[in-house]
Amino acid sequence: MGAALILKDVSFSYGRGCMEFEGLNLEVARGEMVAIIGPNGAGKTTLVRLVSGLERPSCGRIEVCGLDPFGGDRRRLARLLAVVGQSAELGFTFSVLEVVLMGRAPHVEGFRLESERDLAAAHAAMRFTEVHDLAARAFDTLSSGERQRVAVARALAQEPELLLLDEPAAFLDIKQETLVYQRLSRLNRDHSTTVVSVLHNLNLASVYFDRVVLLSRGRIAAVGAPADVITADNVGTVFDIEVRVERDEQSGQLNVLPKLVRP
Numbered sequence: 001m002g003a004a005l006i007l008k009d010v011s012f013s014y015g016r017g018c019m020e021f022e023g024l025n026l027e028v029a030r031g032e033m034v035a036i037i038g039p040n041g042a043g044k045t046t047l048v049r050l051v052s053g054l055e056r057p058s059c060g061r062i063e064v065c066g067l068d069p070f071g072g073d074r075r076r077l078a079r080l081l082a083v084v085g086q087s088a089e090l091g092f093t094f095s096v097l098e099v100v101l102m103g104r105a106p107h108v109e110g111f112r113l114e115s116e117r118d119l120a121a122a123h124a125a126m127r128f129t130e131v132h133d134l135a136a137r138a139f140d141t142l143s144s145g146e147r148q149r150v151a152v153a154r155a156l157a158q159e160p161e162l163l164l165l166d167e168p169a170a171f172l173d174i175k176q177e178t179l180v181y182q183r184l185s186r187l188n189r190d191h192s193t194t195v196v197s198v199l200h201n202l203n204l205a206s207v208y209f210d211r212v213v214l215l216s217r218g219r220i221a222a223v224g225a226p227a228d229v230i231t232a233d234n235v236g237t238v239f240d241i242e243v244r245v246e247r248d249e250q251s252g253q254l255n256v257l258p259k260l261v262r263p
């Protein structure tokens with residue numbers, strides 16, 4: 001079946017005299033759930049922009065589900081790859097249903113209207129993300145958390161093979177943040193959708209993801225199973241803060257706690 005995502009010797013610079021990435025190598029198997037973690041400025045969002053084709057590497061090769069994101073059939077790529085950013089803003093007034101139906105655009109040929117199949121996919125995505133009761137609401141009247149859930153629904157309506165997310169729960173409370181990753185985990189389990197997500201919550205990364213990639217200054221500092229990557233030494237070195245990593249005796253879940261010093 002091949003890999004869902006390949007980055008081979010990828011280098012990139014924004015032209016400020018220093019490399020954002022240099023010789024980056026990463027492969028994500030189909031059906032994997034991979035978390036991208038790292039401090040601010042590590043290159044996480046840049047990595048999302050490169051994979052989604054918004055930025056072109058200065059050298060190296062990127063493959064998304066076997067396709068070149070910078071050439072070839074962009075419509076076919078859009079059917080395979082869905083992207084969710086940190087915030088969901090439109091600038092125009094649309095209903096929630098209309099926003100979610102935008103995810104069906106790669107499947108709609110020419111100027112025809114959405115089919116019953118498209119509507120069914122949109123409604124299924126809304127039910128999955130629990131925004132179905134908001135279908136008739138104007139998108140710009142929603143809370144930031146609700147808008148982000150609608151953005152995830154729009155991506156799911158694409159029915160992609162690879163779902164790429166850049167901190168999708170950034171504006172959600174602890175309950176909604178957890179529910180987002182529970183739903184993504186279920187999507188991965190039930191439909192074998194490959195999920196690659198940037199996130200700051202190391203505890204959620206350890207619970208819901210098969211593999212963790214720790215970025216530091218545009219390089220991969222560590223990659224592997226959560227317990228092998230999210231260690232006190234790795235986190236302390238890359239984030240420049242002392243932490244304690246504990247394992248819950250009942251659940252086996254990792255908990256990362258900073259060693260705080262009172263002023």
